[in-house]
Amino acid sequence: MLETIEKPAEDKSNRLGITRVGGRLISEYWEDLFTARERGKKIVWYNGGALNPMFQAAGLAWCHGEAFAARLAAQRVEGPAQLAGAEYGYNAELCSYSRTHLGCSVLTLQGTEGDQTGVVGAHDQEVLAAKLPAPDFFVNNYAGCSTGQQWDGISYRVFGKKLPIFNISHPFLWGNRPDAGYLRGEEWEDASKFVAEQLRNLIEFLEQQTGRPFDHDALCESMTHIKRAAELRREGLALCKAKPAPATFWDWIASVAPINFLPGNQELVDYFAAVRDEISDRIDNGVSAVKDEKYRLYFDGIMNWNKLGFLSRKFAEHGVAVLAGRYIQNAFWQEPHLIDTSDPILGMAQHYLLCPTNHGAKTLEYLTLRDCEEYGLDGLVFHSTRTCRAFTGPQRLLAKAAQDKLGIPSIFFEGDVADASFYKDGILESRLVAMLEAIDVRRERGALPDGFSAIA
Amino acid sequence: MTDASSAAMAKLVEVARDPRVYIEQWRSGHAGRPVLAILPMNFPRELAHAAGALPVIVQDDQQPITEGRALLAEFYCGYTRNLADQVATGRFDVYDGVFQADHCIQLIGSADIVRSLKPDTTVFLGMLNTSMNDPWAPRQVSAMMRRIRAEIEAFTGNPVELGTLRDSIGAYNRDRALIRRLLDERATGNAAFGPVELQDIITSSMVMDPVEHHALLTDVLLEPRRSERDDRVRVHLSGHLCHAPRRELLEVIEDSGAAVVDDDLYHGRRYVSTDVAETGDPVEALGEWYARRNVTIPCPTRVQQDVDWDGYLVDAVRVSAAEAVIHLVPKFCEPHMLYYPELRKRLDAAGIPQLQIETEHEGIPLESFRTRIETLVERARRRRPVHV
Numbered sequence: 001m002l003e004t005i006e007k008p009a010e011d012k013s014n015r016l017g018i019t020r021v022g023g024r025l026i027s028e029y030w031e032d033l034f035t036a037r038e039r040g041k042k043i044v045w046y047n048g049g050a051l052n053p054m055f056q057a058a059g060l061a062w063c064h065g066e067a068f069a070a071r072l073a074a075q076r077v078e079g080p081a082q083l084a085g086a087e088y089g090y091n092a093e094l095c096s097y098s099r100t101h102l103g104c105s106v107l108t109l110q111g112t113e114g115d116q117t118g119v120v121g122a123h124d125q126e127v128l129a130a131k132l133p134a135p136d137f138f139v140n141n142y143a144g145c146s147t148g149q150q151w152d153g154i155s156y157r158v159f160g161k162k163l164p165i166f167n168i169s170h171p172f173l174w175g176n177r178p179d180a181g182y183l184r185g186e187e188w189e190d191a192s193k194f195v196a197e198q199l200r201n202l203i204e205f206l207e208q209q210t211g212r213p214f215d216h217d218a219l220c221e222s223m224t225h226i227k228r229a230a231e232l233r234r235e236g237l238a239l240c241k242a243k244p245a246p247a248t249f250w251d252w253i254a255s256v257a258p259i260n261f262l263p264g265n266q267e268l269v270d271y272f273a274a275v276r277d278e279i280s281d282r283i284d285n286g287v288s289a290v291k292d293e294k295y296r297l298y299f300d301g302i303m304n305w306n307k308l309g310f311l312s313r314k315f316a317e318h319g320v321a322v323l324a325g326r327y328i329q330n331a332f333w334q335e336p337h338l339i340d341t342s343d344p345i346l347g348m349a350q351h352y353l354l355c356p357t358n359h360g361a362k363t364l365e366y367l368t369l370r371d372c373e374e375y376g377l378d379g380l381v382f383h384s385t386r387t388c389r390a391f392t393g394p395q396r397l398l399a400k401a402a403q404d405k406l407g408i409p410s411i412f413f414e415g416d417v418a419d420a421s422f423y424k425d426g427i428l429e430s431r432l433v434a435m436l437e438a439i440d441v442r443r444e445r446g447a448l449p450d451g452f453s454a455i456a
Numbered sequence: 457m458t459d460a461s462s463a464a465m466a467k468l469v470e471v472a473r474d475p476r477v478y479i480e481q482w483r484s485g486h487a488g489r490p491v492l493a494i495l496p497m498n499f500p501r502e503l504a505h506a507a508g509a510l511p512v513i514v515q516d517d518q519q520p521i522t523e524g525r526a527l528l529a530e531f532y533c534g535y536t537r538n539l540a541d542q543v544a545t546g547r548f549d550v551y552d553g554v555f556q557a558d559h560c561i562q563l564i565g566s567a568d569i570v571r572s573l574k575p576d577t578t579v580f581l582g583m584l585n586t587s588m589n590d591p592w593a594p595r596q597v598s599a600m601m602r603r604i605r606a607e608i609e610a611f612t613g614n615p616v617e618l619g620t621l622r623d624s625i626g627a628y629n630r631d632r633a634l635i636r637r638l639l640d641e642r643a644t645g646n647a648a649f650g651p652v653e654l655q656d657i658i659t660s661s662m663v664m665d666p667v668e669h670h671a672l673l674t675d676v677l678l679e680p681r682r683s684e685r686d687d688r689v690r691v692h693l694s695g696h697l698c699h700a701p702r703r704e705l706l707e708v709i710e711d712s713g714a715a716v717v718d719d720d721l722y723h724g725r726r727y728v729s730t731d732v733a734e735t736g737d738p739v740e741a742l743g744e745w746y747a748r749r750n751v752t753i754p755c756p757t758r759v760q761q762d763v764d765w766d767g768y769l770v771d772a773v774r775v776s777a778a779e780a781v782i783h784l785v786p787k788f789c790e791p792h793m794l795y796y797p798e799l800r801k802r803l804d805a806a807g808i809p810q811l812q813i814e815t816e817h818e819g820i821p822l823e824s825f826r827t828r829i830e831t832l833v834e835r836a837r838r839r840r841p842v843h844v
Contacts, residue, residue, distance in 0.1 A: 089796055089797030089801075090793065091785075091793040093787065093793065094793040098794065140759075144561065145561050146560050146562075146564075146757070146791075147790040147791070149586060149759045150756060150757070150791050151794065153759040153761070154794045154795065154798070156761060157798055161761065167587040167589075167759060169585050169586070169587045169590060169593075169596070172559060172564065174564075176579065176580065176581070197592070198590075198592070201591070201592075357561070360564070360568055360571070360581075361571070384529055386531055387531070389529075389531070389561050389562050389565065389788070389790070392529045392531075393529075393561060393562070393564065393565030393568065394565065395529070396526060396527050396528065396529075397568060
């Protein structure tokens with residue numbers, strides 16, 4: 001255990017300063033949510049794709065289940081929620097997002113006995129897990145992972161089957177038809193229309209829950225801001241192809257929350273403009289994200305939220321710039337051109353379908369190899385995310401494809417999204433060192449394929 | 457048993473335990489007709505049967521997982537890792553195509569292994585809507601059934617004529633009804649077949665042509681059956697939603713003083729719970745069958761707010777007069793793990809003793825299970841009224 005909290009002798013990481021502003025925005029958002037009921041707001045719990053623009057336009061306060069579980073893990077205060085979940089009966093091998101969030105449900109219910117505020121009792125106020133206000137209703141928007149629908153279905157039961165629930169069904173993009181491919185083909189078009197239709201039904205549901213007409217103009221306005229923020233995010237990501245890299249995967253991980261669930265407004269646009277500008281300034285001034293960058297790697301897997309800072313330092317210690325990953329390049333409004341800000345429903349539906357767990361391995365292979373080539377990467381690190389079968393399913397196939405088609409190696413290490421007990425530092429350390437040595441040997445032999453010239 | 461019925465039962469056991477032999481025999485007698493690998497749980501096999509194919513539900517073949525470990529993570533369920541292993545070691549080569557209708561991300565992962573390792577094999581995923589209360593669910597399911605029909609037709613090169621489809625539906629219904637009769641007899645106390653024999657009967661029905669299976673099972677049942685009643689504790693087995701629990705586990709349960717009187721296992725009552733309507737449009741009937749299956753025996757892989765697996769379980773226990781429930785939870789089965797606390801709460805409230813056993817593909821600690829099952833049996837026995 002001690003080794004996982006030891007810091008490297010020298011911190012060679014140089015994280016973006018602007019992410020501290022993102023951290024402040026995130027904190028403000030959660031504080032705002034914790035007190036939303038006191039301000040007369042209705043509260044929706046939701047999972048999966050970023051429905052927050054819908055809720056924003058409906059005048060609701062929203063809690064994203066995975067996001068809250070991730071926040072607890074990032075702050076290392078997930079324990080009470082997971083303990084409550086375990087005592088309720090949830091197995092430790094169950095998706096740690098879901099059992100953390102369900103544990104919050106249990107805590108919230110316990111706290112609201114005899115208390116109609118929806119906020120758990122004061123004795124637990126210091127524990128973040130217990131501050132989550134109870135929902136007025138649920139919306140499920142889970143693509144890809146077959147556990148997502150069940151998670152909200154069970155939340156509905158834990159709360160006594162008394163609260164309304166709305167579910168959006170997402171066809172898995174298997175990609176087998178002759179015309180199938182990323183963002184194209186009959187399967188894509190059919191699924192897009194089907195989900196868009198359900199989003200229109202969701203609007204009716206929200207009107208029923210709020211008792212007021214849905215504000216379509218507000219949705220367009222919110223999505224205009226989100227589209228612009230997403231464009232700036234993509235510009236910033238593209239700038240990271242520079243050598244040495246001006247920012248890394250870990251900076252983008254720190255910026256997941258803003259793009260994933262903060263309100264669509266000018267503040268969000270300003271944040272991502274500032275991210276892009278800081279990266280651009282770094283390029284202009286020759287500032288790199290990793291001191292003495294020597295290797296460039298891909299990171300596949302959902303983030304191990306307990307270890308964000310630790311992992312950023314660990315990889316930097318070895319001269320590794322982690323630059324791309326399925327969780328960054330291929331998620332979170334990653335195709336802003338799909339959004340028609342005057343009628344954003346279809347583009348929103350398409351983004352929900354583009355969840356990186358909602359593709360068959362064929363499409364994921366295309367995306368992963370594309371990103372490896374574009375960022376000039378030397379290898380891949382697969383976070384074998386213990387309780388996430390959705391993300392880990394195709395990883396072995398992706399590793400094989402990278403080796404066979406690009407000639408670049410991979411390693412796997414075990415960890416989890418929101419349960420620190422699964423992380424094995426010794427395994428990551430030894431495998432990472434071995435892979436980097438192998439990369440060194442290949443460079444000396446000049447055996448890297450075209451486009452993968454040595455950096456150092 | 458007569459020689460005929462004994463031979464018939466032996467054949468069912470043989471097919472259940474080594475489907476590949478039967479598949480090869482069937483193939484040699486049906487030249488040019490394809491054998492389809494069907495992944496559980498809800499694929500409408502009738503459509504494939506009507507197109508002249510043999511739709512075989514792929515079994516967990518109980519071989520140790522070797523190469524499959526390099527293809528799927530160790531925290532995938534044993535069944536899906538076993539499927540990957542079957543593909544990697546050539547044991548999957550008896551199938552001409554793979555067809556799946558369920559959205560289980562672990563099953564999809566194993567299907568992706570097939571697609572990657574056997575790129576020339578058709579691997580079809582026609583995902584049936586799993587959110588059952590949505591107003592658009594019936595339309596979506598109906599459309600998917602039509603799409604599956606079209607895909608089957610394209611794959612086999614044979615049209616699925618509606619009359620032929622009705623015949624296939626009738627054949628599967630008759631086979632289901634016959635198996636269901638045995639399960640009903642067991643629940644009423646006439647446990648002529650033990651849980652392993654019943655599993656063999658049901659597994660063989662997942663592999664064989666339904667007409668052939670029905671004929672063999674009819675032979676098996678020609679003999680009068682008597683059950684020896686004893687004072688063993690009556691238990692209901694719950695879980696294992698898509699593959700069979702290991703036979704040795706069933707044996708340990710009965711060796712420990714329990715008698716299995718009912719179940720909601722996939723290789724049990726769940727599989728034969730629901731017939732397809734034989735009137736009206738048969739393709740539409742298959743969609744209705746899919747929806748009704750989840751009402752007859754609710755499944756945690758579906759989301760349906762107005763049906764409850766926990767409620768079903770309590771009712772089933774009352775009907776069969778089971779004295780305890782054993783939950784058989786395959787390790788890493790997320791829908792089951794998510795729902796389990798609801799089951800536990802409801803059974804506790806109803807005062808029904810219960811035991812959870814987490815199963816694996818291999819390396820299951822049978823003696824540890826035996827101790828726990830014996831404890832459950834003892835608990836249940838102590839609850840019996842004392843006769844003075």
